[in-house]
Amino acid sequence: MPDLVLFQPDIPQNTGTILRLAACMDVCVHLIEPAGFPLSDHALKRAGMDYLERAALVRHLNWPVFEDWRRAQGRRLVLLTTAAASSYAEFAFAPGDLLMLGRESAGVPADVHASADARLTIPMAEGMRSLNVAVSAAMVLGEALRQTGSFPSRPHLP
DSSP, rough: OOOEEESOOOOHHHHHHHHHHHHHHHHHHESSSOOOOOOOOHHHHHHHHHGGGSSSSEEESSHHHHHHHHHHTTOEEEESSSSSSSEEGGGOOTOEEEEEEEBBTTOOOOOHHHHHHHEOOOOOOOTTTOOOHHHHHHHHHHHHHHHTTTTTTOOOOO
């Protein structure tokens, strides 16, 4: 199952929304520190609501620690970036993919960008720069879950 990765997020409300998304889709969020806010921040809890306790969150001290873990796991890093030519809609996702989103203010540094196994973008209307990071996470995670058959099963209601 694909996981989400947040590289040093800046905005607690976005992180809370992504954690809520992850809880609902039964995926893990890897957060590469430092974050631009305390992880116990009130706004994080507000956006994540009561879903935060159901979210699988793994914190990584920094980029090198995360990268060592990722390489040891043999997982593919898929960077979502406005600085890519390939569309996520034309990409073949795999169950173990790590879908990385950069800082809201600055994306990811060049060394992180260069470490990605794939770099994908979301096609947008001419003149538009970017979508909200939580919206981007939902769009691309949805496609990755669809392709890999990893949506959580839901019992049939009577």
